[in-house]
Amino acid sequence: MSFVVNGNAVPGPADPRVSLLDHLRETLHLTGTKKGCNQGACGACTVLVDGERILSCLALAVQYDGREITTIEGLAETAALHPLQAAFIEHDGFQCGYCTPGQICSAIGMAAEARRGVPSHVSADLAADVILTRDEIQERMSGNLCRCGAHNGIIDAIQATMAPAPTAETSAELAA
The missing domain is CATH 3.10.20.30 (Beta-grasp domain)
Known part of the structure; x- marks a missing residue:
């Protein structure tokens, strides 16, 4: 084996x-x-x-x-950090750092699920493309706990790295 x-x-x-x-x-x-x-x-x-x-x-x-x-x-393909690892630093997505490896691996898997169109509990339209809004990311990452209080930085780092910038069309959908 x-x-x-x-x-x-x-x-x-x-x-x-x-x-x-x-x-x-x-x-x-x-x-x-x-x-x-x-x-x-x-x-x-x-x-x-x-x-x-x-x-x-x-x-x-x-x-x-x-x-x-x-x-x-x-995760990193070269000596440089993976973009999400760098975003965790930029957005203060860790305090003690204990949960950070699991958070990062989970976020990468979560983004792949979203690209495949897998809906979550908060997905409004099960047939539509998944838009990684803050609520969507929080729901999808709810299985990864941070006990130090870095939750907002974690979500900010994930959103900055994994969520595409909103277009006029997606902004209108979110406002509806």
Whole structure:
């Protein structure tokens, strides 16, 4: 068993009972992914699997045999920060920084869901293209908790990076 983590082929765990989170942190020494509640309630352990966000504390590593896993360490393609990482700095999207890796991975997965047209609870029209308004982003990111109070900066960073600038047409739709 093996999978690709941040572009590198790595072996799976020897013990099939190991969570993906523990395998990433303890075996592969990728400690950017955080262990928060270890119950799937806080989102600190969010990683991307084949581009979709998952809670790694709830996943057994063996479930992801042959899949591509991206952690916070694998987001930047060069020595520069990923644009969302830079936006978190610019918009004060972190205080203690513990939830930041999960927030960033979750936001990247959330943006991909929106591009695919996946509606959320606050989507007004289930058949329309998803517009990442502040309310839409807050709803979609509600599974990732920040206990320090950096919520507004997190949403601002995501909106500045992931939401397209409003056009006259989308502004009229939002005003309606």
